[in-house]
Amino acid sequence: MPKRTDIHSVLIIGAGPIIIGQACEFDYSGTQACKALKEEGYRVILVNSNPATIMTDPEFADRTYIEPITPECVEKIIIREKEQMAKLGAKGKLVLLPTLGGQTALNTSMALHKNGALARHGVEMIGAKPEAIHKGEDRLVFKELMLAIGLDVPISGVAHNMSEARAIQEKIGRFPVIIRPAYTLGGTGGGIAYNGDEFEEIAKRGIDLSPVNEVLIEESLLGWKEYEMEVMRDKADNCVIICSIENFDPMGVHTGDSITVAPIQTLTDKEFQIMRDQSFAVIRAVGVETGGSNIQFGVSPENGRMVIIEMNPRVSRSSALASKATGFPIAKIAAKLAVGYL
Known part of the structure; x- marks a missing residue:
């Protein structure tokens, strides 16, 4: 399918200040996405509270707001941009791409959805639907969903x-x-x-x-081996593993602190294929229709029991790592898929 022609402007929410656990990997992803959307002819609007990023440079977005990333502030920006579009006589609509600014952008977008701001102003969320974000982020919903499709999770x-x-x-x-x-x-x-x-x-x-x-x-899964899969899916239900990642440190050391190796080194082919099939089952069950997701697994070194730990229905820290390791521009392709490409 070609790109959507009913979209005029795309609002991207950045990740905000660099803090522990959230650093320049989201700047890398956001910059890729801004360039990809501009080359498709869309008007790109960027909200980011951190001016010390590459993505806030003037050439990456048509309009850049250095403002706090809060639901109230983003709603004011939406109102202002809708007025600007009316002045320009824009025929398309304003859409929100929430999956490129990490947890900050995801939480802000979900708050705007829950308080009715997106519906009030006629703004569609692309890249990941609110229902998919909820399934991936809510621990209880995700656990029940995994059990429903026959996958093992920790007690x-x-x-x-x-x-x-x-x-x-x-x-x-x-x-x-x-x-x-x-x-x-x-x-x-x-x-x-x-x-x-x-x-x-x-x-x-x-x-x-x-x-x-x-x-x-x-x-506790302390001491278990930890693995990650970077998965992408399009609206035609094509799924692909972009990169498999093995954590050098066992469960108990946060993945952001662990040394990682790509691709996975210590699984047999049968174990890898099981993990691949489970990754596809997870992204389909959660309902991420376009773009990338990060899925984490734990494997017992004693008996080989494999469990799903969690899923990030967005471009993540691991996505930037996988892009660098494989040369595959995950954020760029995720942005193109979000606007209708297959």
């Missing part, structure tokens, strides 16, 4: 308060346990609890730091 439960958290820990029945807050970047607020005191401290902190006051508490 776990979702808690919104401390009494629920304690009940889940009792169900798991042993320490250590992993605590993962929902909708946070780079494991912020989470951790590994080796005893009751640590559990109380980390669970409370995770619930407080999660924007939706939600944590996933799961059995």
Whole structure:
């Protein structure tokens, strides 16, 4: 399919300031996407609170806003740009591409969807639908979805308060346990609890730091081998593994801190094909119709049990790594797929 002709302007949300867990890899991705969309003739509008990036250079976007990345601020920008489009007599519409600015952009876009701002101003989200983002980001929904399609996940439960958290820990029945807050970047607020005191401290902190006051508490996979798959899909349901990544460090060391090797070195062909098939099943079940996703697996060194750890329904830190390792411009292709190309 050719590109969509009903689009006039594309709003891209950047990743904001460089912080631990969120650095220049999103600038790399956003810059690729801006160039790809401009060469297709679209008007590109960029919102980024960090002026010290390449993507905020004047040549990359038609209009650049150095403003806070908050739902309120982005809504004001949408209103202003809609007025500008009316003055220009633009025939197409304004769309939002949320998948290139990491967790910051994704959370802001979802907030705009939930408060009705996108519907109010007639702005369509492209690249990933809100339903797909919700399935990939909400820990409980994702776990139930994986079980529904027959894939293995760690024993776990979702808690919104401390009494629920304690009940889940009792169900798991042993320490250590992993605590993962929902909708946070780079494991912020989470951790590994080796005893009751640590559990109380980390669970409370995770619930407080999660924007939706939600944590996933799961059995420990410490010492397991950790793998990642960079997957892309188009609207014709073609799926491809762009890059397979093996973490040199075992589970327990965050993937952002771990040395990684591409491609995977220590899986048999049969194990790799199982992981590949499971990756395709995950991206289809979550409903990411266009663009890239990062899917993480854990494999037990004792018995070979393979579990799905999580999925990022967006261009991620690993996407930049995979682009550099393979020469495949993931963000550029993701942007082209988002505007209708097959």
